[in-house]
Amino acid sequence: MKWKYLFAELKDLGWRKSVFRIKYEIARKWLPYTRPVKKNSKLMATISLQEWSTQRVAFFGPDFTCLETKNAYCEMFCDDDKNKIIEYADCAINGQIFCFSKWWGDYGNPIDWHKNPQSGVSWPKDVHYSQIYSHAKECGDIKLVWELNRFPHVYFLVRAYLLSGDEKYAAAFFQQLHDWKEQNPYRAGANWANGQELAIRSLAWIWALYIFRQASCFGEKDFQCLQQLLYLHAEHIYREIHYARYAVHNNHLIGEALGLYAIGSLFPWLPKTKKWRALGKQILQSDCLNQFYADGGYCQSSHTYHRLALHYYIWYCRIAESIGDEISSEVYDLVVQSSDYLLAFMNSTNGHLNNWGCNDGALFCPWTQCGYRDFRPLLSAAKYLTSGKRLFVRGPWEEELFFLFGRESVQASISPPQLSSKSFPAAGLHTLRVDQQNFAIFRCGSVIDRFGQADQLHVDICWRDIPIAVDAGTYSYYQKEDHKYFMGTHSHNTISVDDKNQMYLLRPFKWLYWTKAKLLCYRQRQMCGEHYGYAGVVHERDVRYENNAWEVKDSLKVKKTHKYVLHWLITFFYFTIVEKNANYLKIRLQTTKGNYYLQIESSSDAEFFVQVANANDKQGWLSQFYGHVEKAISIRAITTSNSVTFVSHFTDNEIF
Incomplete structure (x- = not known):
């Protein structure tokens, strides 16, 4: 069976990428020897801070040495916002980092740049970057380490510096920079394992440099430290970018190319910058363009x-x-x-x-x-x-x-x-707007890239700009069962057949047997499509707006008996089950803008389950931010038959 999946994967990759991937995996085993860890990398071709100050390359953005510009920036904020930015920056100085724009991670003071703040376990910092993933079992989600090392807090430090004029924020940044260099020897640890992470970090540092350059605490040692780190980052990206170019080819490639172009352009006196800049520009203006659909x-x-x-x-x-x-x-x-x-x-x-x-x-x-x-x-x-x-x-x-x-x-x-109804056939996503605040979004289109989720015919419903029917999100890439659930069909607002996904998930981000789908109708107040993700089963869904209600009709007509599960994930509101029997469910949601109703009819006897999320069951989990879940309402209609029709109505009309 494994050979079957291997052949399917190679077919998706094509011969050129398949050959590259095989060669890459073989060569990767020798990386600790061909590209060993270097704890004392030295860079001789640098310029002094004084030289840079007089001949630095232009960078975008305002000149905050101009008093009028700085005052104009400060006037953009109310006192509460200023205080919040300064508060978050103060926390960052002490190792309290606002992670994924949602929750706080304690990385210690001084900061442990390898720490998983949820488990308290630190990734090894002396292991070669090519071998670091073997430590995931004991260390947990590597993204929780990478989030800190993207330096998201530098954006608070810079803004607090501009708003308060206090140079402690600049001093904290440069102190963290020296500390990062000390704790992250070249090519050792989790923070050298992914080229995109290096690029994001480098760009944050460059942005901070161009604003903190006016701080009196910024000195020669700080500038030399930053030059050395940027050189090592660019050199590492340059040597590894072929993997993103031929084996990944997504936003990783764009980010890495941007990192090369930025460092190569803004620090032209460093060795090899012409090669970095040329390759970065070439990739950005050619290879990456085909990542975007027409x-x-x-x-x-x-x-x-x-x-x-x-x-x-x-x-x-x-x-x-x-x-x-x-x-x-x-x-x-x-x-x-x-x-x-x-x-x-x-x-x-x-x-x-x-x-x-x-x-x-x-x-x-x-x-x-x-x-x-x-x-x-x-x-x-x-x-x-x-x-x-x-x-x-x-x-x-x-x-x-x-x-x-x-x-x-x-x-x-x-x-x-001007917000209006639009259909995007290449992307396979379509929206119908009744007005600016009432609309539905429909997922229907053949999968043409390996990314994405098993979500064909998923529907979102928004009423008065309140999300009613929603997508469950992501939560965590590391927790395997959670990741499979959020990626899979069962978490989406569609129908699963025989408890299977519409595609086969070989690895965390690798789908096989891409689902084919067809948009059958898209016109004013109606969109309809079908998909063929289940052998011998065609699922057709019709979404239309009439009589002040969204009607979603699902039709599955086959000769063989199957188990069908219709799922709706609903934003959490206090709710009441108005009526429930073997063929019908009606619930009332008490939203902030009035009552709203969902009713489901089944052509065959079905079991209806209405469940609010709990710690032991993922049904009803909603993740709008990475690493964070909140409760929602999971509604399922389950039946076993050969053919079935489900009709779901979403409306604010109680007597619909």
Whole structure:
């Protein structure tokens, strides 16, 4: 049976990538010898801080040495927001890090750069990076270490410094930089194991350097330490990027290419910078472009990863514009198409997008007071980059504009978004809007990349900008059973057959036998499609809005008897089961904007289960932030028959 899956995987990869992967895995065993750990790497080709201060390469963003600019920035905040930023920065000095934009991790003081804050266990820091994953069983989720080492707290340290003028925040950053260098010998430990992590960390350091450069506590040793680390990071990415290029080819590749381009462009006196910059630019302007679909969708079938990829490209454009480097028109085109795509799914009240695909907490630039799920900072930046106009009225999302484009950007004219129904056939995601605050999102389209989840015909329902039917999210990549549940069909608002997924999950991020699907109808107030993920079973779903209600009709017609489970995950509200029998369920939800009703009819006798999440059962878990779960309502209708029809109605009309 294993050979069967191996052949299927090789077929998906194609011969070129298959050969590369086999050669890579063989060569990887020798990396501790061919690329050994170096505890005292020395870099001779550097310049002094004084030289850099007089001839540094231009970098995007405002010049905070200008008093008017600094005052304009400070005036963007109310006292509560200023105090919160300073509070979070003070916590970061003491090793308390705001993780994944949601929860606090205690990494110790001084910081332990290898610590898992949930288990308290530290990953070994003397093991070669190629062998580090063998320690996952005793150390836990490696992303909990990487989150700290992306330096998300540097965005609080910089902003607290600008708002308060207190140089302790700059001093803390440079002290942490020296400490990081001491605790992370070159090529040893978890923090050298992933090229994208190196790129994100490097870019955060560069951004901090260009703002903290005015601090009197910033000295020669700090600058030399940073130069050395950036050189080692770029060199490591350069040597390893072929894996992302040929075996992964997703946002990892974009991030790593950006890291090479940024370090190669901004620190041209370092050795090998011409090679880094040239390769980074080549990949960004050629290889990575085909990750974006013609309709604006993204290969990873995830709003979170799409935002990350788009943030990378915005940074690339701003760095290139700042140094006068030429940018392909295709790059600007993908920014326009991607932002239009993401905007189509936005909640008009809070800027949130539906929880679609893997949601691992990635937020490349946590430099605004907007929540993690608010996409308005990114969409504002994309709009200004490509049109010179703002997208939204004044709000906290404009801080991203300020950092990327300077204070003139927040005074630009506004071109407000027009939210409407849109279909994206390549991405396989479609939305129908009754009005700005009432809409449904439908997942229907053949899987054409290995990323994503087993979620064909999943539906989200939003009423008065309140999410009603929702996607469960991600939670954790490390906890295998949890990860399989959140990736799989059972957590989604669709139907599972015989307790199986629509595709076969070979490894945590590797699906085999990609599901085929077809959009049958998309028109005003109706969208309909079917998928063929189960052998011998065709699942057809019709979604329409009529009589002030969303009707979702599921039809499965086959000769053989199967077990069918219709699942709806509902945002937690106090609820009442109004009526329940063998063919019918009706519940009332007490939302903040009035009562809302869900009723389900089954053509054959079914068991109905309404369950709120608990610690022992994943049914009803909702994860909007990585590493964090909250309770929701899981509703299941289970029947065993040959053919069945389910009809679900969502409405605010009690007597529907």
